[in-house]
Amino acid sequence: MKHQRIIVSHYGGPDELRVVEEECPEPKDGEVRVRVLAAGVSLPDLMMREGIHPETPPLPFTPGWDLIGVVDRLGDGISGLEPGQIVAALPISGAYAEFVCLPQRELVPVPPGLDSAEAVSLVLNYVTAYQMLHRSAKVRSGQRVLIHGAAGGVGSALLQLGRLAGLEMYGTCSSRGASTVSDLGGIPIDYQHQDFVKEIYRLTGEGVDVVFESIGGTHIWRSRKALRPGGTVVAYGLTSSLREGRLASGRSGSRHRFRAIAIFGLYIAGG
């Protein structure tokens, strides 16, 4: 049986995405073949395509961080899963395909009756947001937080989960994202027309307890200035390296597996 998948064989813009048709993969021992129903499209997918995400695989590769799919075929040694069952996975790459084989331990059963496209949005973005709120920052009700890119995928997840946790929330966004941020319980700050550090001090008087920092580079230092004494910056992204889905530098991409990690390490050590 044939199937189709998308491959990236050169790092670069969206025109580097190609569809290939090939034999359907067969599950090895301990693996499950999953028919993909929905795959997420996120900024990390674009960064891998450009070769600038720390987790970028070697070429050629199939993008796709997260998926919802239906169990299609079981490899030897699988128990506790049945063909037809709906599952979620976070393979980091490979989800832009009709079929993908994954180890059973990477599959999480999905309750029946959920829309696949809605469910897949929970896998990468909400897990990231939850971990940062409750495992990295360990937020407490009543704390003040600043969320950068608050109208985006992870930003809007942080707002929704932050509201449930009882946080006072401020969110940077462009003017088109302002209503999304306020509808989700945050106070929008227009990063294109306002200095977010000054605005945070004007609004709070003393800064915030936590900044969720998705922009990267020197922006991390600016975020640190918005903290009140004892506050924390949780840095997790490199949005500034892309502009409209392409490398902001305009150069063609190459694989920088450790560069971004080194930048984070430098800031964490420095801060």
Ligand SMILES: NC(=O)c1ccc[n+]([C@@H]2O[C@H](COP(=O)([O-])OP(=O)(O)OC[C@H]3O[C@@H](n4cnc5c(N)ncnc54)[C@H](OP(=O)(O)O)[C@@H]3O)[C@@H](O)[C@H]2O)c1
């Ligand atoms: N560490 C992890 O586990 C993990 C997981 C997921 C994502 N990430 C990282 O998180 C970041 C965000 O990902 P995402 O999927 O949420 O992206 P997204 O949906 O594209 O959202 C990014 C948002 O950032 C806004 N933005 C751009 N420049 C900004 C600036 N200078 N100040 C404030 N906001 C700005 C954009 O708004 P406008 O378009 O309106 O300007 C957009 O709403 C990425 O760097 C990604 O790699 C990390």
